[in-house]
Amino acid sequence: MRKFLGLLVISTFLVLAACGGSGDASGNKERETVTIGYFPNLNHAPAMVAKQKEMYQDHLGENVTVEYQTFPDGSTFMKALAAGEIQGGLVGPGPAINSFISGVDVQIIGASSTGGTVIVSRDGSGIKSWEDVEGKTFISPRVGCTHDVQFETYMKEKGITSERIGGSMKHVTGEPARYQSLFEKGDVDVATAPEPWASVMEAKVDANVVIPTSDVSFGETLPAAVMVTSDVMIENNSEQVQKLVDAHKKAVQYINDNPNEAIDITIEGIADITDQQLKKSVMENAWERTNFTYEVDADVIQEFGNSSHDLQFLKEKPDFEGFVNKSFIQ
Template identity: 30%
Template sequence: MLRKSWVYLLISALLIGILAGCTGADTEKDKSDAKGEQTVKIGYFPNLTHIATIVALEKGYFKEAFGKGVKIETKTVANGGLFMEAMATKAIDIGTVGPGPLLNFYVKNPEYHIVSGAVNGGAVLVARDGTGISNLKDLDGKKVAIPVIGSTQDVMLRKALKDVGLKAKTSGGTVDLFAAAPADTAGLFIQKSVDAAATQEPWGYVLENQADGKLLLDWDQFAWGKESTNTVVAARKDFLDKKDLTKAYLSAHQKAVDFIQNNPEEAQDIVIAHLKELTGKELNKDEVNAAFSRLIVTTDVNEKVIQEMADISKEAGYIPSNKIDGLIDLSILKEASK
């Protein structure tokens, strides 16, 4: 059975949904208040792979970089689709999201851009014990959980399946992709409702240790391995046009990445405390530490991998075109990093 702390997390996911609906809900009349302050709306997931945003908030890096006269608002969301919808309605200006949902929106409306990397890796493929699955080819005819249709883990799974000659059912293949919130996947394993899961951390670790899961592909083997871009910094074009604000955000983001790389244990403690403040529940330190060992915090972006993600998304029918020239703009990051 799931440990009590993780049962709490399932409940916390509902609380996070409420938080997501309540934060950053102001109208877009003008990004300034009565005092003439500008407002920057930062979005992120309450998730380990969004550690750079969390650390930058908690360490005050954003506040320091923006300076006086800029008000910071935050909005938490549960998945990339909700993040991009919030960005489209201008409830989010800039923040961290998976590249899958971002490029899906970009192809339809090229006003959204990747302006930095945030995390590589951080996702694994886990099989349920008792399914007889010991390698990728054994997924033939099986049901595999993904966070949401079109998510980064969805695209990564399709890449892994393609490498062994398999396809998802929706693409004329035999593997059934089943959308489920990562926090619900352990319950699905216990109920034997799915045979495997492509998921981000710390949920992969939870499946292994609390739901009799067996690691099928570790983070450095799944899809593009260590080059698998899990999380990026995304921004709308109208925010990028305010170059000083974008540069300030990215300088704070770079500072957070440097801090995490040099102080991994303290960074993990910051995330645990931040998520406890959001949800009222505390993540297990050992689980977070183990999950953290399966990701790389970085500002790098592998453009070849992003293009391959677009190619796979087009093959899956998620987007009408795989032409993503202009999606990635790292020019301001380069200035901010000097």
């Protein structure tokens, strides 16, 4: 089925290319547009740095117009990728896995960061450790998203599960940028928070760290965000994909070489999207919990997928053959 869908999309792409042509009557090459997607989270900082420093534009060249689109969650990102609205970008491994298994033509071509997932509780909830979470309400960006799987894997190993699979924890979803207001209203007790939102809530609403990044399942090994593109892009525009990856690698290196300036760029990038101006001290705290790298470990992706199956987010144990493509980051 995946192969059939891939061929159908590729055939459509080729037909459209033939109808549209690659230049005008005088032979001048038309400008292409490449749209890159990402989220307003710290683990997507490489996209914000590459945007601000025009790294994608520099690598793709003057005949390409680079545009950007931001998303509140991985599901909407993956729908945009499948529809050809974006050509690639950064997304959590959870949504990428779910889409791959569902037949969407997507490949992981690199990582963005590891770490950065923190489980925090609302001040006044009485929750100080994982033992206190039973029967409480927790929030994640989406059901079965990366942060949800990390949290539920950890809790299941402790003998506590969500109502979805017969347990006691209640589960709601929402954008991480809204977690603070939900804590203030008392609507949720626990948040699976990607940075910098965990640090924001620690600073502004006295949220308690229940499970730190170092302890949550896959916390320091799983890519918090991965760089993905479609099979169509790889098969028809492999040189362009390589340029995207090269720009991404340059952004990651810049972050590691210039953390202070990278923090400023990320604060500005998040403010542009969420209208929230984060304090530098908050971002510095979040930065300590995050490791920026473009290297991706296929074995960890498989372990994470197996855990998603164990939690019944996936009906079958996943087969990730052809999913992780490391040829562009070598």
